[in-house]
C-alpha cells in the first residue's frame with residue numbers, strides 16, 4: 001500500500017482525493033518539484049524547496065508551510081520503505097479548491113498540498129555511458145518558464161514528439177536560440193568551456209544546472225551563460241543535458257546530426273564523475 005501526504009494527512013494513495021474544483025485541475029494553477037532520492041536520502045532538497053517558495057511567491061499563492069515539507073518527505077520515505085535504492089519525491093501545491101472563476105478564490109482558501117515518494121527506475125546505464133539523441137522543437141510555451149508551474153502541456157507534447165522520433169529529449173528553440181529541454185537544461189561545450197542559456201524568464205533555472213555550475217567551478221571548467229543559436233549547437237564539441245531525473249546526460253545526436261565525434265566527450269564525463277561523487 002502506497003502512502004501519500006495530502007492536505008495535512010498521510011493517506012493510502014488509493015484513498016487520496018482532491019476536489020473537482022481544485023484550481024490545479026481546472027487551471028494548472030500551481031507549482032511542483034521533483035526531488036531525487038539516492039539510497040534513501042533526498043538530494044538537494046533545500047534548493048528545491050527554495051525554488052518552490054519562489055514559485056509560490058511569483059504566483060501569489062500563500063505559503064502553506066514549505067518549511068515542513070522536508071520532514072513530510074522523510075516520513076514518506078520511511079512509511080513506503082524507500083530507504084534504499086532510487087526514488088523521487090514529488091511535491092505539488094495549488095491555489096486550492098473554489099468554484100471556477102479566473103480571479104483568485106476568497107482570501108483564506110487553503111492551498112492544496114500533495115507529496116508523494118515513489119521508487120524511481122533509473123535510465124538504462126548506456127544512456128549515460130553512450131549518450132542519447134535529441135530532437136529540436138519550436139518553443140510554444142508562455143514566457144514565464146522560470147516558474148515551475150504544473151502547466152506542462154507544451155513540454156508533454158515536445159517529449160512525446162521526441163519519443164516518437166526515437167529521441168530521449170526535445171530541445172525547445174525560440175527565435176533560433178536553443179533554450180532548454182522539455183524536462184532538462186542544455187549545455188554545449190566549446191574550447192573546453194560550458195555554454196548554457198542564461199537563467200531568465202525563458203528557462204527553468206534547474207537545480208541540477210546550478211549544481212553543474214558548482215562542479216564546473218571546482219574542476220576549473222569555465223561556464224558562460226549565453227544564447228546558443230541552433231546552427232552553432234551543431235559545431236559544439238559536446239552537448240549534454242542536466243536535470244533531477246536526467247542527471248548529466250550526454251547528447252550525441254541532435255535532429256539526426258552527430259555532435260562532435262558522436263560520443264560523450266571528456267568534459268561531460270568529468271562532470272558526470274564529479275556529480276556521482278557529490279551524491
Ligand code: PDD
Nearest residue numbers: 034182183184185204206207208243244
Ligand atoms: N523537470 N527545465 C525544465 C522545463 C524542467 O521541467 C526541468 C525539470 C529542468 C531541470 O530542472 P532540475 O535540475 O531542477 O530538475 C529544466 C522535472 C524533473 C520534471 O518535470 O519531471
